[in-house]
Amino acid sequence: MTVLVVGASGATGSLLVDQLLIKKNKVKVIVRSPEKLPESWKTNDDLQIITASILELSDAEMSQIVSDCHAVASCLGHNMTLKGVYGKPRRLVTDATRRLCNAIDSNNLQRPTKFVLMNTTGNRNRDLNEPISLAQKCVVGLLRLLLPPHVDNEKAADYLRTQIGQNSNSIEWVAVRPDGLINNEEVTDYEIYPSPTRSAIFNAGKVSRINVGHFMASLINDDNLWARWKGQMPVIYSK
Template sequence: MNVTVFGATGAIGSLTVAELLERGHQVTAYARNPQKVPATWGDRVRIVIGEVSDQDAIDTAVAGADAVVSALGPSMDRKATGTPLVAGTGHILDAMKNHKVRRYIGHATPAVLDPREKPTPVTRLIGFLPRTFMRRAYDEITGMTDLIKQSGLDWTVIRFIAPKNTPRQDRVRIGYFGTDKLGFAVSRADIAAFTAAQIDDDTYVGRAPAISN
């Protein structure tokens, strides 16, 4: 399948591109900084350079895709202002509808609840901390996810708490807070593998599963 990846040069995004290539997919990588494009991609990856505010570049990246992956996440820089990823996500969703692309896979934290999930002490804590101490980032990730859930597309939002640069594990916990046993830490490699696996799997369409090691 043809997959467009936003945030493709980030820590999780670049691992996701590698997973998609390994699974035999064709990849278009949307990146802000061409200097961050890994040389190892060579000519295997179609590159589109642009900001999240660039509607034309986003439309170009989505054209011809069968699915879209967004590994975009809020900046933790306290000097950052505004919520550019909310508007950027809106541009991505508009481009998908324009090109009749239905499948969307994105990332979030348990501050965002699955539609069938009830709040737990963990989700309350994960919501309270950013809402209180990183309000801009909280507004950005919840704003992005609200647009995705309301899009009418075949979306999946993968949630995680503490991504680590650790090796991929043999066993990954997937589920929902309040009903399943989930941990806090998770390997970025496992997030990438699970993300890539959703491209041709409809198990979690319209859901926001949490993942941990």
Template sequence: MPTLVLGATGATGRLLVAQLLSRGEPVRAIVRSPDRLPEEIRSHDLLEVTAASVLDLPDEELANQVMSCGAVASCLGHNLTLRGVFGPPRRLVTDAVRRVCAAVESHRPAQPVRLVLMSSAGVRNKDLNERVSTAQRCVLGLIRALVPPHADNEGAAEFLRSRIGRQSSFIEWAVVRPDTLINAEQVSGYTLHASPTRSAIFDPGKTSRINVAHVMAELATRDDLWAEWRGRMPVVYNRD
């Protein structure tokens, strides 16, 4: 069954598409600018590309995109420019997750669709009452108020945790939380944790984008790993 990838032209999204294709998995991608995909990916026989914004796609067309998909993986994020950070759409990730979940539910699939969301280690999992120092809480409060993408990431994760929860018959989810993102050429050793093992503000770890893509591809396609992490928010660190 295909995996629908959102944010496929981004730095991590391109790597995720490549990871899935390398496994022989069919991929659908909704992207505003297909020419931003590398040629070797764009011309792949297992890739189906729709040129559109996921927020502007009519409900019926979005429902057709998710139809027959076994998983949806979102690497959506805000461009690190003034317009990307402070301009519209401020709730890109949250609104996209809401729309995709509604599209999945409209089909009432016989088997739950896996939704894998890329987030960040600075987003808390409220199911675990993760402890944060007073200093980090203050800094995150400022970031939340002043930097809209952080609040957007929190909103998307919270929607899955509280609105979809673990009782949905049609959607299962996992939120992948990398720490400081770095570039690397190849997949390397990494670890998954239920909660952060270090401060995302004062003692951040590192996570390569290609490792994030690998984790997301594994979750989308491996039943055993999905059984372990569904309904949870694994934090990903590169091994030192």
């Protein structure tokens, strides 16, 4: 199976790539600075490194890159610097999601392509009308005003929910929502729920980045797991 990963140089994306390689996938990554990648990646015959900025690729280039991919995974995010939070591109995750989905659609493949988006528990799944407290609504409202990356995460998931939807012949999707991300060197037990079981603002849980990478890789490789969660926004917590 061939999988494209964008955001592969990030803290979670790099762990997703490692998990996909462990599972014997062929992996493509699009990165702006390949010199920062692990040396083991550069010598791995199962890994293709494409040096580019995802939003600067032409439509034709994007279509060619995804043409042989059975799955696309996005771990894109904004750098937590002043420029990264408030500078351009303001809609990095949303625009990349839209362009990748358009590229997949343009190839008219005979099989659906899996699209896995790393999102956040701070974003509600509006298909389920998930209840949150008035206090959390107020905080989320402030985040929308003050933090453009939060709006970007919301709009990226909303694109999958409302524009791709549940009945696309070319794309099936899952938006994975981790709670508070932590570092861990090993995969540990974790739990998956359709919706948050605790407040993402006032009682956040924890999940290791490697567990998120493991779950995303498992979704891509395990058709039964995929059937359980496709078209949904599962929440992941480490046990």
